[in-house]
Amino acid sequence: MQPMQIKFPPSIVALLLQFAAIVLLLLTVKVTGWHGSPLLIAALCGLFALIFSFIAGLAKWWLAIQLLFAPALVLMLAAEFPPSLFLGAFLILLLVYWSTFRTQVPLYLSSNKVWQAIEHMLPGEKAGTGFTFIDLGSGLGGVLTHLASVRPDGQYIGVESAPLPFFCSWLRIRLLGYRNCRVQWGSLWDCDLSECDIVFAYLSPVPMEKLWNKAHTEMRPGTKFISNTFDVLEHPPQETLQVDDMHRSTLYVWLM
Numbered sequence: 001m002q003p004m005q006i007k008f009p010p011s012i013v014a015l016l017l018q019f020a021a022i023v024l025l026l027l028t029v030k031v032t033g034w035h036g037s038p039l040l041i042a043a044l045c046g047l048f049a050l051i052f053s054f055i056a057g058l059a060k061w062w063l064a065i066q067l068l069f070a071p072a073l074v075l076m077l078a079a080e081f082p083p084s085l086f087l088g089a090f091l092i093l094l095l096v097y098w099s100t101f102r103t104q105v106p107l108y109l110s111s112n113k114v115w116q117a118i119e120h121m122l123p124g125e126k127a128g129t130g131f132t133f134i135d136l137g138s139g140l141g142g143v144l145t146h147l148a149s150v151r152p153d154g155q156y157i158g159v160e161s162a163p164l165p166f167f168c169s170w171l172r173i174r175l176l177g178y179r180n181c182r183v184q185w186g187s188l189w190d191c192d193l194s195e196c197d198i199v200f201a202y203l204s205p206v207p208m209e210k211l212w213n214k215a216h217t218e219m220r221p222g223t224k225f226i227s228n229t230f231d232v233l234e235h236p237p238q239e240t241l242q243v244d245d246m247h248r249s250t251l252y253v254w255l256m
């Protein structure tokens with residue numbers, strides 16, 4: 001029997017390693033009787049957390065966060081900002097990023113040039129034939145509203161799990177009056193892709209293999225799955241398109 005492997009998200013691992021660093025530092029202080037300034041103690045704590053995180057194999061941006069976290073905490077406490085400021089900032093970040101610590105898919109937006117490139121990947125305009133396009137993780141709804149305006153013969157659906165981006169995209173669609181466009185608040189994993197002609201996603205490397213399998217199982221033959229920036233190692237796409245935007249985005253296209 002295989003041993004059960006529990007894989008924590010990097011944010012939880014980082015937090016546990018901060019705790020480990022604090023415990024180690026408190027033990028060192030107790031055993032040696034050493035007294036340093038709070039900032040020096042926090043700096044050492046950051047150094048321990050950095051070393052632990054390096055050994056644990058966390059990505060390099062986590063190393064910087066781990067090093068600076070405890071000193072930043074001490075400096076912020078010394079500045080005596082009102083606690084409501086931190087609560088407010090926390091709530092806003094929570095509403096924007098929601099379950100990013102678990103999904104590892106934060107909010108960032110496709111460029112206008114990506115929107116235009118997708119435009120050319122939609123089915124040709126024929127009188128009376130429509131198509132359904134879905135944006136999995138639709139963010140602020142930019143992809144949907146752009147396509148809905150240039151190709152009103154399609155139906156556009158967005159699914160978004162983070163409350164604030166969902167609300168902004170819902171409002172955007174309402175205010176612009178698009179009748180062929182809607183967003184739903186929920187998880188992309190609960191969407192049935194069998195009715196969609198084009199599935200678009202701009203997520204992160206983490207869910208791509210699982211998403212490709214979902215698309216491959218649910219989508220009908222002849223339909224298209226497009227991923228912005230993130231490909232799937234085991235399943236090379238039939239088409240790729242380099243977009244001339246700031247990020248040099250690549251669109252990967254699988255024909256189902």
Ligand SMILES: C[S@@+](CC[C@H](N)C(=O)[O-])C[C@H]1O[C@@H](n2cnc3c(N)ncnc32)[C@H](O)[C@@H]1O
Nearest residue numbers: 105108109110137138139160161162187188202
């Ligand atoms: C990189 S943004 C892309 C936004 C938009 N599609 C675009 O191209 O501009 C990814 C979005 O996916 C959302 N997301 C991540 N995991 C999700 C899930 N399981 N279900 C629904 N939305 C999700 C995030 O909240 C974020 O808004």
